Amino acid sequence: MLIECLQQRVRDIRVEVKPTSWPTGGFMVDSRFLRVMRDREEVDAFESYYRAAREKIEAPHIAFANLKHETELLPFFRQFGFPYYEGEQLMAGEVLIEAKRLRLLMETWGMFRAENWPEVRRLMGELLFALRRNAHWFYWPVPLHPLSDEEKQKESEKFQQMTKMSLGSEREIELARAADLTDPKELLMQMHHLFYEVCTEPLKLVEIKPSVQLLLSERGRHRQATLSWDMKPVHYLGENEYEHGTYSIEEPVVRAPYGLMYLMDLTEGKETRICAECRNVFDANRSDKIFCSYTCAHRVVVRRSRSRRNAKRKLPRPRRSN
Numbered sequence: 001m002l003i004e005c006l007q008q009r010v011r012d013i014r015v016e017v018k019p020t021s022w023p024t025g026g027f028m029v030d031s032r033f034l035r036v037m038r039d040r041e042e043v044d045a046f047e048s049y050y051r052a053a054r055e056k057i058e059a060p061h062i063a064f065a066n067l068k069h070e071t072e073l074l075p076f077f078r079q080f081g082f083p084y085y086e087g088e089q090l091m092a093g094e095v096l097i098e099a100k101r102l103r104l105l106m107e108t109w110g111m112f113r114a115e116n117w118p119e120v121r122r123l124m125g126e127l128l129f130a131l132r133r134n135a136h137w138f139y140w141p142v143p144l145h146p147l148s149d150e151e152k153q154k155e156s157e158k159f160q161q162m163t164k165m166s167l168g169s170e171r172e173i174e175l176a177r178a179a180d181l182t183d184p185k186e187l188l189m190q191m192h193h194l195f196y197e198v199c200t201e202p203l204k205l206v207e208i209k210p211s212v213q214l215l216l217s218e219r220g221r222h223r224q225a226t227l228s229w230d231m232k233p234v235h236y237l238g239e240n241e242y243e244h245g246t247y248s249i250e251e252p253v254v255r256a257p258y259g260l261m262y263l264m265d266l267t268e269g270k271e272t273r274i275c276a277e278c279r280n281v282f283d284a285n286r287s288d289k290i291f292c293s294y295t296c297a298h299r300v301v302v303r304r305s306r307s308r309r310n311a312k313r314k315l316p317r318p319r320r321s322n
Contacts, residue, residue: 003046004211005231005257007081008038013074015092019145023134024163027156028145033089034073036082043081046231049261058282061261062272065106065281067099085234085250093136098255100139101130102262105198106272106281112191113271117184124190125178129171131197138167199259205235206256233257276300 013036020031045060052059060080067076070092104127111119129135144156181187208231215224233256237249265272265283273284275292277300282292291297 002050002226002228003231003260004228005045005233006042007045007233008084009041009043010036010074010077010082011039012037013077015070016089022163023137024166029142030145031142032070032092034092034095035089036077038082038084043079045080045257046261048080049264059261059265061102061258061265062281062283064099064255064258065103065262065272067096070096083233083252083254085252086248087237087250087252090252090254091136093140093142095254096140097130097136101127101198102255102259103281104130105194106262107274108194109191109266110271110273112187117187120187121178121181122175124181124187124194125175126171127194127198128178129174132170134167137163138171195263198255199263202233202253202256202259206253207232207234207236231257231260 013034016033016035017030018033019028021027022029048057048060051057063076063080067073073092073095104123108120108123108127111123130139147156178190181190208229211228211230213226213228215226233253234250235253237251239246239248262272271284272281273290274280275282275296276290277296278292280292291300
């Protein structure tokens with residue numbers, strides 16, 4: 001049984017700066033919205049996922065979890081597509097925080113398997129904060145919208161600092177709550193909750209329906225039926241009326257297909273790790289593999305070799321006896 005997730009291939013992504021209200025209100029900031037320009041061609045992200053299982057290429061959910069900056073969005077969505085929806089534009093931080101949530105879950109589960117409980121509690125607290133709706137404002141802050149009045153500008157800067165401190169305090173609260181989880185059973189229950197929030201909950205919002213295809217052989221003798229599941233990673237919010245009719249209001253659930261890919265990997269016994277050099281997520285096909293690529297492993301070997309060579313140079317030379 002296969003899963004299909006057809007999305008439109010992206011031609012370009014431009015960042016549009018628009019003044020919007022700060023989450024707590026009161027002041028305007030220059031938010032960075034994504035204007036996604038799509039092609040008519042569709043691409044199936046799960047086709048790349050199944051191909052990654054056969055070939056040595058990076059799986060889509062691994063590439064998604066490694067997204068950290070705006071500049072990385074265009075290459076990713078150009079390859080795996082972006083869901084088509086009718087609704088408001090997304091902010092760059094709203095997309096990047098979805099990737100960060102999946103990455104934090106992968107890191108937390110890796111530390112949980114390794115029974116590194118202090119790191120598990122720290123990552124749990126970080127993920128619980130990242131799951132908050134306004135968390136992207138903390139990780140990817142935006143500048144204040146310029147004001148003509150200097151006094152108002154100074155006041156707004158103070159307000160931004162206070163708001164950032166507020167988000168920082170919320171983060172500290174989640175870290176403190178997770179630090180109090182000392183019982184392994186409590187940690188396991190929290191781990192279940194995090195898998196549900198990151199991977200399962202988005203699947204409840206999107207449209208997933210079965211599709212049956214009937215196939216015939218060349219001579220028409222053998223008949224075969226195949227079942228697949230079609231996913232549309234879009235959440236339907238409702239409809240609005242206008243002069244000539246109604247239009248749908250939707251929002252994309254960008255994380256849904258990649259969270260499902262991660263769950264499928266877990267059920268198959270696949271393990272994801274964090275590279276010891278570049279800190280990117282990668283598929284670990286061997287138990288002793290700690291680097292994501294030959295480049296990272298070679299860089300570490302060269303750096304250690306240079307440090308040993310420099311250490312030898314600093315050793316005092318033995319004096320010759322007359």
